[in-house]
Amino acid sequence: MIALLSAPTNLGLRPPAPGRAPGTWRAPEALRAAGLHRRLEAAGAVDAGVVEPAPYVDDDGRRPPGTIRNQAAVVDHARRLARRVVELVDGGRAPLVLGGDCSLLVSAGLALRSVGAARGGGLVHVDGHTDFRHPGNSDAWGSLAGEDLAAAVGLHVPEVADVDGLGPYVDPARAVHVGCRDDDEHAAEARGLLAGVVPAAEVVDAGGAAVADRVLAVDGMRDGFWLQLDVDVLDPAWMPAVDSPDPGGLDPDQLVELLRPLAPWAVGASVTVFDPELDPDGRYAATVADVVVRGLGALGSRR
Known part of the structure:
Protein backbone atom coordinates (compact mmCIF):
# COMPACT_ATOMS: atom_id res chain seq x y z
CA MET A 1 0.00 0.00 0.00
CA ILE A 2 1.26 3.46 -0.92
CA ALA A 3 2.12 5.94 1.85
CA LEU A 4 2.17 9.56 0.68
CA LEU A 5 5.01 11.40 2.42
CA SER A 6 5.58 15.12 1.83
CA ALA A 7 9.16 16.44 1.77
CA PRO A 8 8.87 20.13 0.83
CA THR A 9 12.55 20.85 0.36
CA ASN A 10 14.25 23.39 -1.90
CA LEU A 11 17.64 23.18 -0.19
CA GLY A 12 19.58 21.77 -3.14
CA LEU A 13 18.66 24.39 -5.74
CA ARG A 14 20.28 27.65 -6.76
CA PRO A 15 18.18 30.73 -5.93
CA PRO A 16 16.10 31.82 -8.95
CA ALA A 17 17.25 35.39 -8.19
CA PRO A 18 19.36 36.94 -5.41
CA GLY A 19 17.41 36.86 -2.17
CA ARG A 20 14.68 34.55 -3.50
CA ALA A 21 14.04 30.95 -2.49
CA PRO A 22 13.12 28.29 -5.09
CA GLY A 23 9.44 27.38 -5.10
CA THR A 24 9.68 23.58 -5.07
CA TRP A 25 8.83 23.56 -1.35
CA ARG A 26 5.25 24.36 -2.37
CA ALA A 27 4.88 21.27 -4.57
CA PRO A 28 3.36 18.75 -2.13
CA GLU A 29 0.42 20.98 -1.25
CA ALA A 30 -0.03 22.07 -4.87
CA LEU A 31 -0.26 18.41 -5.85
CA ARG A 32 -2.75 17.80 -3.04
CA ALA A 33 -4.88 20.67 -4.39
CA ALA A 34 -4.65 19.08 -7.85
CA GLY A 35 -6.27 15.90 -6.51
CA LEU A 36 -3.24 13.63 -6.17
CA HIS A 37 -3.94 12.56 -2.58
CA ARG A 38 -7.67 12.16 -3.17
CA ARG A 39 -7.17 9.92 -6.19
CA LEU A 40 -4.52 7.70 -4.59
CA GLU A 41 -6.31 7.50 -1.23
CA ALA A 42 -9.42 6.31 -3.09
CA ALA A 43 -7.28 3.38 -4.26
CA GLY A 44 -6.02 2.60 -0.73
CA ALA A 45 -3.08 4.94 -0.18
CA VAL A 46 -2.56 6.61 3.20
CA ASP A 47 -1.29 10.07 4.07
CA ALA A 48 1.98 9.59 6.01
CA GLY A 49 2.46 13.25 6.88
CA VAL A 50 5.36 15.58 6.23
CA VAL A 51 9.06 15.82 7.04
CA GLU A 52 9.88 19.52 7.07
CA PRO A 53 13.35 20.80 6.12
CA ALA A 54 15.11 23.76 7.65
CA PRO A 55 14.53 27.10 5.90
CA TYR A 56 16.37 27.79 2.65
CA VAL A 57 19.34 30.15 2.91
CA ASP A 58 21.04 31.75 -0.07
CA ASP A 59 24.53 31.14 1.29
CA ASP A 60 26.56 31.88 -1.84
CA GLY A 61 29.72 33.69 -0.90
CA ARG A 62 29.42 32.71 2.76
CA ARG A 63 29.59 28.94 2.90
CA PRO A 64 33.04 27.39 3.42
CA PRO A 65 34.97 26.21 0.36
CA GLY A 66 34.37 22.56 -0.47
CA THR A 67 30.78 22.47 0.78
CA ILE A 68 27.42 22.38 -0.95
CA ARG A 69 24.61 24.89 -0.67
CA ASN A 70 22.70 24.51 2.63
CA GLN A 71 24.89 21.51 3.48
CA ALA A 72 24.05 21.09 7.17
CA ALA A 73 20.33 21.48 6.49
CA VAL A 74 20.45 19.01 3.57
CA VAL A 75 22.13 16.35 5.71
CA ASP A 76 19.79 16.91 8.66
CA HIS A 77 16.72 16.61 6.44
CA ALA A 78 18.15 13.53 4.72
CA ARG A 79 18.61 11.75 8.04
CA ARG A 80 15.12 12.57 9.30
CA LEU A 81 13.42 11.75 6.02
CA ALA A 82 15.34 8.47 5.75
CA ARG A 83 14.18 7.43 9.22
CA ARG A 84 10.57 8.03 8.22
CA VAL A 85 10.99 6.14 4.94
CA VAL A 86 12.47 3.16 6.82
CA GLU A 87 9.54 3.19 9.26
CA LEU A 88 7.11 3.03 6.37
CA VAL A 89 8.98 0.26 4.55
CA ASP A 90 9.26 -1.75 7.76
CA GLY A 91 5.51 -1.30 8.19
CA GLY A 92 4.81 -2.83 4.80
CA ARG A 93 4.18 0.45 2.99
CA ALA A 94 5.58 1.73 -0.30
CA PRO A 95 6.67 5.33 0.40
CA LEU A 96 5.83 7.86 -2.30
CA VAL A 97 7.85 10.92 -1.35
CA LEU A 98 6.54 14.17 -2.78
CA GLY A 99 9.29 16.78 -3.05
CA GLY A 100 10.71 19.20 -3.16
CA ASP A 101 13.95 19.12 -5.06
CA CYS A 102 15.98 16.03 -5.85
CA SER A 103 18.57 16.59 -3.13
CA LEU A 104 16.23 14.29 -1.19
CA LEU A 105 17.70 11.36 -3.13
CA VAL A 106 20.36 11.26 -0.40
CA SER A 107 17.62 10.38 2.10
CA ALA A 108 16.39 7.61 -0.18
CA GLY A 109 19.94 6.28 -0.39
CA LEU A 110 20.32 6.30 3.38
CA ALA A 111 17.01 4.48 3.69
CA LEU A 112 18.03 1.85 1.14
CA ARG A 113 21.20 1.13 3.09
CA SER A 114 19.31 1.00 6.36
CA VAL A 115 16.70 -1.53 5.23
CA GLY A 116 19.44 -3.74 3.76
CA ALA A 117 20.28 -5.08 0.34
CA ALA A 118 17.80 -7.93 0.73
CA ARG A 119 15.01 -5.33 0.69
CA GLY A 120 16.23 -3.81 -2.56
CA GLY A 121 19.24 -1.59 -3.14
CA GLY A 122 18.97 -0.51 -6.76
CA LEU A 123 18.14 2.88 -8.23
CA VAL A 124 16.20 3.95 -11.31
CA HIS A 125 16.84 7.65 -11.88
CA VAL A 126 14.32 9.20 -14.30
CA ASP A 127 15.33 12.79 -14.96
CA GLY A 128 15.84 15.25 -17.79
CA HIS A 129 19.49 15.52 -16.67
CA THR A 130 21.96 12.92 -15.46
CA ASP A 131 22.58 14.98 -12.29
CA PHE A 132 26.12 13.63 -12.45
CA ARG A 133 28.02 16.82 -11.75
CA HIS A 134 30.54 16.38 -8.94
CA PRO A 135 33.87 17.81 -7.72
CA GLY A 136 35.80 15.50 -10.02
CA ASN A 137 34.25 16.74 -13.26
CA SER A 138 33.17 20.34 -12.68
CA ASP A 139 34.22 23.54 -10.96
CA ALA A 140 30.55 24.58 -10.78
CA TRP A 141 29.47 21.96 -8.25
CA GLY A 142 27.73 22.93 -5.03
CA SER A 143 23.99 22.58 -5.67
CA LEU A 144 23.01 19.01 -4.79
CA ALA A 145 19.85 19.02 -6.89
CA GLY A 146 22.08 18.78 -9.97
CA GLU A 147 24.47 16.32 -8.34
CA ASP A 148 22.23 13.81 -6.58
CA LEU A 149 22.95 10.79 -8.79
CA ALA A 150 26.70 11.36 -8.43
CA ALA A 151 26.27 11.55 -4.66
CA ALA A 152 24.16 8.38 -4.58
CA VAL A 153 26.94 6.32 -6.18
CA GLY A 154 29.69 7.83 -4.04
CA LEU A 155 31.29 10.43 -6.30
CA HIS A 156 30.62 13.53 -4.22
CA VAL A 157 32.19 15.01 -1.09
CA PRO A 158 31.94 12.59 1.87
CA GLU A 159 29.72 14.97 3.82
CA VAL A 160 26.86 14.17 1.43
CA ALA A 161 28.00 10.96 -0.30
CA ASP A 162 28.98 9.10 2.87
CA VAL A 163 26.60 10.31 5.58
CA ASP A 164 27.04 8.21 8.73
CA GLY A 165 29.52 6.01 6.87
CA LEU A 166 26.75 4.50 4.72
CA GLY A 167 28.04 5.53 1.29
CA PRO A 168 27.99 4.72 -1.47
CA TYR A 169 24.24 4.37 -1.08
CA VAL A 170 23.80 2.57 -4.39
CA ASP A 171 26.09 0.20 -6.29
CA PRO A 172 26.65 1.79 -9.74
CA ALA A 173 26.10 -1.67 -11.25
CA ARG A 174 22.52 -1.47 -9.98
CA ALA A 175 21.81 2.11 -11.02
CA VAL A 176 20.16 3.14 -14.29
CA HIS A 177 19.49 6.65 -15.53
CA VAL A 178 16.66 7.34 -17.98
CA GLY A 179 15.67 10.59 -19.63
CA CYS A 180 18.67 12.88 -20.19
CA ARG A 181 18.93 14.92 -23.35
CA ASP A 182 21.40 13.97 -26.05
CA ASP A 183 23.67 16.91 -25.21
CA ASP A 184 23.95 16.16 -21.48
CA GLU A 185 27.54 17.05 -20.60
CA HIS A 186 28.01 14.23 -18.08
CA ALA A 187 26.19 11.42 -19.89
CA ALA A 188 29.39 9.82 -21.20
CA GLU A 189 30.91 9.55 -17.74
CA ALA A 190 27.67 8.20 -16.28
CA ARG A 191 27.41 5.65 -19.09
CA GLY A 192 30.87 4.36 -18.24
CA LEU A 193 29.98 3.76 -14.59
CA LEU A 194 26.30 2.91 -14.32
CA ALA A 195 24.39 -0.16 -15.42
CA GLY A 196 22.70 1.93 -18.08
CA VAL A 197 22.02 5.42 -19.41
CA VAL A 198 18.99 5.76 -21.68
CA PRO A 199 18.44 9.24 -23.19
CA ALA A 200 14.91 10.55 -23.65
CA ALA A 201 15.21 10.17 -27.41
CA GLU A 202 15.65 6.41 -26.99
CA VAL A 203 12.53 6.24 -24.85
CA VAL A 204 10.60 8.06 -27.56
CA ASP A 205 11.94 5.76 -30.28
CA ALA A 206 11.70 2.41 -28.45
CA GLY A 207 8.69 3.11 -26.26
CA GLY A 208 8.56 3.34 -22.50
CA ALA A 209 7.51 -0.27 -21.95
CA ALA A 210 10.49 -1.59 -23.90
CA VAL A 211 12.90 0.63 -21.94
CA ALA A 212 11.31 -0.53 -18.67
CA ASP A 213 11.96 -4.13 -19.73
CA ARG A 214 15.63 -3.25 -20.27
CA VAL A 215 15.85 -1.65 -16.85
CA LEU A 216 14.24 -4.61 -15.10
CA ALA A 217 16.68 -6.95 -16.87
CA VAL A 218 19.62 -5.39 -14.98
CA ASP A 219 20.99 -7.93 -12.54
CA GLY A 220 19.25 -7.67 -9.16
CA MET A 221 16.78 -4.97 -10.19
CA ARG A 222 13.73 -7.14 -9.60
CA ASP A 223 14.91 -7.53 -6.00
CA GLY A 224 13.89 -3.92 -5.53
CA PHE A 225 15.03 -0.36 -6.20
CA VAL A 231 9.44 15.90 -13.69
CA ASP A 232 11.81 17.86 -15.92
CA VAL A 233 12.10 14.59 -17.86
CA LEU A 234 8.94 15.90 -19.51
CA ASP A 235 9.34 18.21 -22.47
CA PRO A 236 8.80 21.90 -21.63
CA ALA A 237 5.80 21.87 -23.97
CA TRP A 238 4.15 19.80 -21.25
CA MET A 239 6.09 20.83 -18.13
CA PRO A 240 7.72 24.28 -18.11
CA ALA A 241 7.23 24.68 -14.34
CA VAL A 242 10.70 23.43 -13.41
CA ASP A 243 13.99 25.21 -12.75
CA SER A 244 15.83 23.83 -15.81
CA PRO A 245 13.43 23.07 -18.69
CA ASP A 246 15.17 21.57 -21.71
CA PRO A 247 13.60 20.58 -25.04
CA GLY A 248 13.70 17.00 -26.23
CA GLY A 249 11.83 15.37 -23.34
CA LEU A 250 8.92 12.98 -23.05
CA ASP A 251 5.23 13.65 -23.22
CA PRO A 252 3.03 12.54 -20.30
CA ASP A 253 1.79 9.36 -21.97
CA GLN A 254 5.33 8.28 -22.84
CA LEU A 255 6.39 8.85 -19.24
CA VAL A 256 3.44 6.86 -17.88
CA GLU A 257 4.29 4.02 -20.26
CA LEU A 258 7.81 3.96 -18.79
CA LEU A 259 6.78 4.21 -15.14
CA ARG A 260 3.87 1.78 -15.07
CA PRO A 261 5.93 -1.45 -15.51
CA LEU A 262 8.67 -0.20 -13.14
CA ALA A 263 6.53 0.94 -10.22
CA PRO A 264 5.37 -2.47 -8.94
CA TRP A 265 8.98 -3.60 -8.38
CA ALA A 266 10.08 -0.45 -6.52
CA VAL A 267 10.63 -0.21 -2.77
CA GLY A 268 9.49 3.40 -2.97
CA ALA A 269 9.61 6.47 -5.17
CA SER A 270 10.19 10.21 -5.06
CA VAL A 271 8.75 12.93 -7.29
CA THR A 272 10.72 16.14 -7.50
CA VAL A 273 11.45 19.58 -8.93
CA PHE A 274 7.92 20.74 -9.82
CA ASP A 275 7.71 24.45 -8.97
CA PRO A 276 4.16 25.76 -8.35
CA GLU A 277 5.40 29.34 -8.45
CA LEU A 278 5.82 28.79 -12.21
CA ASP A 279 2.28 27.39 -12.47
CA PRO A 280 -0.11 30.22 -11.55
CA ASP A 281 -3.29 28.53 -12.77
CA GLY A 282 -2.48 24.99 -11.58
CA ARG A 283 -2.53 23.31 -14.99
CA TYR A 284 0.93 21.79 -14.59
CA ALA A 285 0.18 20.53 -11.10
CA ALA A 286 -2.72 18.66 -12.67
CA THR A 287 -0.32 17.16 -15.24
CA VAL A 288 2.09 15.96 -12.55
CA ALA A 289 -0.74 14.53 -10.45
CA ASP A 290 -2.14 12.63 -13.42
CA VAL A 291 1.27 11.19 -14.39
CA VAL A 292 1.90 10.07 -10.80
CA VAL A 293 -1.50 8.44 -10.38
CA ARG A 294 -1.37 6.64 -13.73
CA GLY A 295 2.33 5.79 -13.64
CA LEU A 296 2.97 5.05 -9.97
CA GLY A 297 -0.43 3.87 -8.78
CA ALA A 298 0.81 0.29 -8.40
CA LEU A 299 3.98 1.33 -6.54
CA GLY A 300 5.47 -1.55 -4.57
CA SER A 301 2.71 -4.01 -5.43
CA ARG A 302 5.18 -6.75 -6.43
CA ARG A 303 7.13 -6.37 -3.17
Whole structure:
Protein backbone atom coordinates (compact mmCIF):
# COMPACT_ATOMS: atom_id res chain seq x y z
CA MET A 1 0.00 0.00 0.00
CA ILE A 2 1.26 3.46 -0.92
CA ALA A 3 2.12 5.94 1.85
CA LEU A 4 2.17 9.56 0.68
CA LEU A 5 5.01 11.40 2.42
CA SER A 6 5.58 15.12 1.83
CA ALA A 7 9.16 16.44 1.77
CA PRO A 8 8.87 20.13 0.83
CA THR A 9 12.55 20.85 0.36
CA ASN A 10 14.25 23.39 -1.90
CA LEU A 11 17.64 23.18 -0.19
CA GLY A 12 19.58 21.77 -3.14
CA LEU A 13 18.66 24.39 -5.74
CA ARG A 14 20.28 27.65 -6.76
CA PRO A 15 18.18 30.73 -5.93
CA PRO A 16 16.10 31.82 -8.95
CA ALA A 17 17.25 35.39 -8.19
CA PRO A 18 19.36 36.94 -5.41
CA GLY A 19 17.41 36.86 -2.17
CA ARG A 20 14.68 34.55 -3.50
CA ALA A 21 14.04 30.95 -2.49
CA PRO A 22 13.12 28.29 -5.09
CA GLY A 23 9.44 27.38 -5.10
CA THR A 24 9.68 23.58 -5.07
CA TRP A 25 8.83 23.56 -1.35
CA ARG A 26 5.25 24.36 -2.37
CA ALA A 27 4.88 21.27 -4.57
CA PRO A 28 3.36 18.75 -2.13
CA GLU A 29 0.42 20.98 -1.25
CA ALA A 30 -0.03 22.07 -4.87
CA LEU A 31 -0.26 18.41 -5.85
CA ARG A 32 -2.75 17.80 -3.04
CA ALA A 33 -4.88 20.67 -4.39
CA ALA A 34 -4.65 19.08 -7.85
CA GLY A 35 -6.27 15.90 -6.51
CA LEU A 36 -3.24 13.63 -6.17
CA HIS A 37 -3.94 12.56 -2.58
CA ARG A 38 -7.67 12.16 -3.17
CA ARG A 39 -7.17 9.92 -6.19
CA LEU A 40 -4.52 7.70 -4.59
CA GLU A 41 -6.31 7.50 -1.23
CA ALA A 42 -9.42 6.31 -3.09
CA ALA A 43 -7.28 3.38 -4.26
CA GLY A 44 -6.02 2.60 -0.73
CA ALA A 45 -3.08 4.94 -0.18
CA VAL A 46 -2.56 6.61 3.20
CA ASP A 47 -1.29 10.07 4.07
CA ALA A 48 1.98 9.59 6.01
CA GLY A 49 2.46 13.25 6.88
CA VAL A 50 5.36 15.58 6.23
CA VAL A 51 9.06 15.82 7.04
CA GLU A 52 9.88 19.52 7.07
CA PRO A 53 13.35 20.80 6.12
CA ALA A 54 15.11 23.76 7.65
CA PRO A 55 14.53 27.10 5.90
CA TYR A 56 16.37 27.79 2.65
CA VAL A 57 19.34 30.15 2.91
CA ASP A 58 21.04 31.75 -0.07
CA ASP A 59 24.53 31.14 1.29
CA ASP A 60 26.56 31.88 -1.84
CA GLY A 61 29.72 33.69 -0.90
CA ARG A 62 29.42 32.71 2.76
CA ARG A 63 29.59 28.94 2.90
CA PRO A 64 33.04 27.39 3.42
CA PRO A 65 34.97 26.21 0.36
CA GLY A 66 34.37 22.56 -0.47
CA THR A 67 30.78 22.47 0.78
CA ILE A 68 27.42 22.38 -0.95
CA ARG A 69 24.61 24.89 -0.67
CA ASN A 70 22.70 24.51 2.63
CA GLN A 71 24.89 21.51 3.48
CA ALA A 72 24.05 21.09 7.17
CA ALA A 73 20.33 21.48 6.49
CA VAL A 74 20.45 19.01 3.57
CA VAL A 75 22.13 16.35 5.71
CA ASP A 76 19.79 16.91 8.66
CA HIS A 77 16.72 16.61 6.44
CA ALA A 78 18.15 13.53 4.72
CA ARG A 79 18.61 11.75 8.04
CA ARG A 80 15.12 12.57 9.30
CA LEU A 81 13.42 11.75 6.02
CA ALA A 82 15.34 8.47 5.75
CA ARG A 83 14.18 7.43 9.22
CA ARG A 84 10.57 8.03 8.22
CA VAL A 85 10.99 6.14 4.94
CA VAL A 86 12.47 3.16 6.82
CA GLU A 87 9.54 3.19 9.26
CA LEU A 88 7.11 3.03 6.37
CA VAL A 89 8.98 0.26 4.55
CA ASP A 90 9.26 -1.75 7.76
CA GLY A 91 5.51 -1.30 8.19
CA GLY A 92 4.81 -2.83 4.80
CA ARG A 93 4.18 0.45 2.99
CA ALA A 94 5.58 1.73 -0.30
CA PRO A 95 6.67 5.33 0.40
CA LEU A 96 5.83 7.86 -2.30
CA VAL A 97 7.85 10.92 -1.35
CA LEU A 98 6.54 14.17 -2.78
CA GLY A 99 9.29 16.78 -3.05
CA GLY A 100 10.71 19.20 -3.16
CA ASP A 101 13.95 19.12 -5.06
CA CYS A 102 15.98 16.03 -5.85
CA SER A 103 18.57 16.59 -3.13
CA LEU A 104 16.23 14.29 -1.19
CA LEU A 105 17.70 11.36 -3.13
CA VAL A 106 20.36 11.26 -0.40
CA SER A 107 17.62 10.38 2.10
CA ALA A 108 16.39 7.61 -0.18
CA GLY A 109 19.94 6.28 -0.39
CA LEU A 110 20.32 6.30 3.38
CA ALA A 111 17.01 4.48 3.69
CA LEU A 112 18.03 1.85 1.14
CA ARG A 113 21.20 1.13 3.09
CA SER A 114 19.31 1.00 6.36
CA VAL A 115 16.70 -1.53 5.23
CA GLY A 116 19.44 -3.74 3.76
CA ALA A 117 20.28 -5.08 0.34
CA ALA A 118 17.80 -7.93 0.73
CA ARG A 119 15.01 -5.33 0.69
CA GLY A 120 16.23 -3.81 -2.56
CA GLY A 121 19.24 -1.59 -3.14
CA GLY A 122 18.97 -0.51 -6.76
CA LEU A 123 18.14 2.88 -8.23
CA VAL A 124 16.20 3.95 -11.31
CA HIS A 125 16.84 7.65 -11.88
CA VAL A 126 14.32 9.20 -14.30
CA ASP A 127 15.33 12.79 -14.96
CA GLY A 128 15.84 15.25 -17.79
CA HIS A 129 19.49 15.52 -16.67
CA THR A 130 21.96 12.92 -15.46
CA ASP A 131 22.58 14.98 -12.29
CA PHE A 132 26.12 13.63 -12.45
CA ARG A 133 28.02 16.82 -11.75
CA HIS A 134 30.54 16.38 -8.94
CA PRO A 135 33.87 17.81 -7.72
CA GLY A 136 35.80 15.50 -10.02
CA ASN A 137 34.25 16.74 -13.26
CA SER A 138 33.17 20.34 -12.68
CA ASP A 139 34.22 23.54 -10.96
CA ALA A 140 30.55 24.58 -10.78
CA TRP A 141 29.47 21.96 -8.25
CA GLY A 142 27.73 22.93 -5.03
CA SER A 143 23.99 22.58 -5.67
CA LEU A 144 23.01 19.01 -4.79
CA ALA A 145 19.85 19.02 -6.89
CA GLY A 146 22.08 18.78 -9.97
CA GLU A 147 24.47 16.32 -8.34
CA ASP A 148 22.23 13.81 -6.58
CA LEU A 149 22.95 10.79 -8.79
CA ALA A 150 26.70 11.36 -8.43
CA ALA A 151 26.27 11.55 -4.66
CA ALA A 152 24.16 8.38 -4.58
CA VAL A 153 26.94 6.32 -6.18
CA GLY A 154 29.69 7.83 -4.04
CA LEU A 155 31.29 10.43 -6.30
CA HIS A 156 30.62 13.53 -4.22
CA VAL A 157 32.19 15.01 -1.09
CA PRO A 158 31.94 12.59 1.87
CA GLU A 159 29.72 14.97 3.82
CA VAL A 160 26.86 14.17 1.43
CA ALA A 161 28.00 10.96 -0.30
CA ASP A 162 28.98 9.10 2.87
CA VAL A 163 26.60 10.31 5.58
CA ASP A 164 27.04 8.21 8.73
CA GLY A 165 29.52 6.01 6.87
CA LEU A 166 26.75 4.50 4.72
CA GLY A 167 28.04 5.53 1.29
CA PRO A 168 27.99 4.72 -1.47
CA TYR A 169 24.24 4.37 -1.08
CA VAL A 170 23.80 2.57 -4.39
CA ASP A 171 26.09 0.20 -6.29
CA PRO A 172 26.65 1.79 -9.74
CA ALA A 173 26.10 -1.67 -11.25
CA ARG A 174 22.52 -1.47 -9.98
CA ALA A 175 21.81 2.11 -11.02
CA VAL A 176 20.16 3.14 -14.29
CA HIS A 177 19.49 6.65 -15.53
CA VAL A 178 16.66 7.34 -17.98
CA GLY A 179 15.67 10.59 -19.63
CA CYS A 180 18.67 12.88 -20.19
CA ARG A 181 18.93 14.92 -23.35
CA ASP A 182 21.40 13.97 -26.05
CA ASP A 183 23.67 16.91 -25.21
CA ASP A 184 23.95 16.16 -21.48
CA GLU A 185 27.54 17.05 -20.60
CA HIS A 186 28.01 14.23 -18.08
CA ALA A 187 26.19 11.42 -19.89
CA ALA A 188 29.39 9.82 -21.20
CA GLU A 189 30.91 9.55 -17.74
CA ALA A 190 27.67 8.20 -16.28
CA ARG A 191 27.41 5.65 -19.09
CA GLY A 192 30.87 4.36 -18.24
CA LEU A 193 29.98 3.76 -14.59
CA LEU A 194 26.30 2.91 -14.32
CA ALA A 195 24.39 -0.16 -15.42
CA GLY A 196 22.70 1.93 -18.08
CA VAL A 197 22.02 5.42 -19.41
CA VAL A 198 18.99 5.76 -21.68
CA PRO A 199 18.44 9.24 -23.19
CA ALA A 200 14.91 10.55 -23.65
CA ALA A 201 15.21 10.17 -27.41
CA GLU A 202 15.65 6.41 -26.99
CA VAL A 203 12.53 6.24 -24.85
CA VAL A 204 10.60 8.06 -27.56
CA ASP A 205 11.94 5.76 -30.28
CA ALA A 206 11.70 2.41 -28.45
CA GLY A 207 8.69 3.11 -26.26
CA GLY A 208 8.56 3.34 -22.50
CA ALA A 209 7.51 -0.27 -21.95
CA ALA A 210 10.49 -1.59 -23.90
CA VAL A 211 12.90 0.63 -21.94
CA ALA A 212 11.31 -0.53 -18.67
CA ASP A 213 11.96 -4.13 -19.73
CA ARG A 214 15.63 -3.25 -20.27
CA VAL A 215 15.85 -1.65 -16.85
CA LEU A 216 14.24 -4.61 -15.10
CA ALA A 217 16.68 -6.95 -16.87
CA VAL A 218 19.62 -5.39 -14.98
CA ASP A 219 20.99 -7.93 -12.54
CA GLY A 220 19.25 -7.67 -9.16
CA MET A 221 16.78 -4.97 -10.19
CA ARG A 222 13.73 -7.14 -9.60
CA ASP A 223 14.91 -7.53 -6.00
CA GLY A 224 13.89 -3.92 -5.53
CA PHE A 225 15.03 -0.36 -6.20
CA TRP A 226 14.23 3.25 -5.46
CA LEU A 227 12.47 5.08 -8.30
CA GLN A 228 13.44 8.76 -8.52
CA LEU A 229 11.27 10.83 -10.87
CA ASP A 230 12.27 14.39 -11.66
CA VAL A 231 9.44 15.90 -13.69
CA ASP A 232 11.81 17.86 -15.92
CA VAL A 233 12.10 14.59 -17.86
CA LEU A 234 8.94 15.90 -19.51
CA ASP A 235 9.34 18.21 -22.47
CA PRO A 236 8.80 21.90 -21.63
CA ALA A 237 5.80 21.87 -23.97
CA TRP A 238 4.15 19.80 -21.25
CA MET A 239 6.09 20.83 -18.13
CA PRO A 240 7.72 24.28 -18.11
CA ALA A 241 7.23 24.68 -14.34
CA VAL A 242 10.70 23.43 -13.41
CA ASP A 243 13.99 25.21 -12.75
CA SER A 244 15.83 23.83 -15.81
CA PRO A 245 13.43 23.07 -18.69
CA ASP A 246 15.17 21.57 -21.71
CA PRO A 247 13.60 20.58 -25.04
CA GLY A 248 13.70 17.00 -26.23
CA GLY A 249 11.83 15.37 -23.34
CA LEU A 250 8.92 12.98 -23.05
CA ASP A 251 5.23 13.65 -23.22
CA PRO A 252 3.03 12.54 -20.30
CA ASP A 253 1.79 9.36 -21.97
CA GLN A 254 5.33 8.28 -22.84
CA LEU A 255 6.39 8.85 -19.24
CA VAL A 256 3.44 6.86 -17.88
CA GLU A 257 4.29 4.02 -20.26
CA LEU A 258 7.81 3.96 -18.79
CA LEU A 259 6.78 4.21 -15.14
CA ARG A 260 3.87 1.78 -15.07
CA PRO A 261 5.93 -1.45 -15.51
CA LEU A 262 8.67 -0.20 -13.14
CA ALA A 263 6.53 0.94 -10.22
CA PRO A 264 5.37 -2.47 -8.94
CA TRP A 265 8.98 -3.60 -8.38
CA ALA A 266 10.08 -0.45 -6.52
CA VAL A 267 10.63 -0.21 -2.77
CA GLY A 268 9.49 3.40 -2.97
CA ALA A 269 9.61 6.47 -5.17
CA SER A 270 10.19 10.21 -5.06
CA VAL A 271 8.75 12.93 -7.29
CA THR A 272 10.72 16.14 -7.50
CA VAL A 273 11.45 19.58 -8.93
CA PHE A 274 7.92 20.74 -9.82
CA ASP A 275 7.71 24.45 -8.97
CA PRO A 276 4.16 25.76 -8.35
CA GLU A 277 5.40 29.34 -8.45
CA LEU A 278 5.82 28.79 -12.21
CA ASP A 279 2.28 27.39 -12.47
CA PRO A 280 -0.11 30.22 -11.55
CA ASP A 281 -3.29 28.53 -12.77
CA GLY A 282 -2.48 24.99 -11.58
CA ARG A 283 -2.53 23.31 -14.99
CA TYR A 284 0.93 21.79 -14.59
CA ALA A 285 0.18 20.53 -11.10
CA ALA A 286 -2.72 18.66 -12.67
CA THR A 287 -0.32 17.16 -15.24
CA VAL A 288 2.09 15.96 -12.55
CA ALA A 289 -0.74 14.53 -10.45
CA ASP A 290 -2.14 12.63 -13.42
CA VAL A 291 1.27 11.19 -14.39
CA VAL A 292 1.90 10.07 -10.80
CA VAL A 293 -1.50 8.44 -10.38
CA ARG A 294 -1.37 6.64 -13.73
CA GLY A 295 2.33 5.79 -13.64
CA LEU A 296 2.97 5.05 -9.97
CA GLY A 297 -0.43 3.87 -8.78
CA ALA A 298 0.81 0.29 -8.40
CA LEU A 299 3.98 1.33 -6.54
CA GLY A 300 5.47 -1.55 -4.57
CA SER A 301 2.71 -4.01 -5.43
CA ARG A 302 5.18 -6.75 -6.43
CA ARG A 303 7.13 -6.37 -3.17
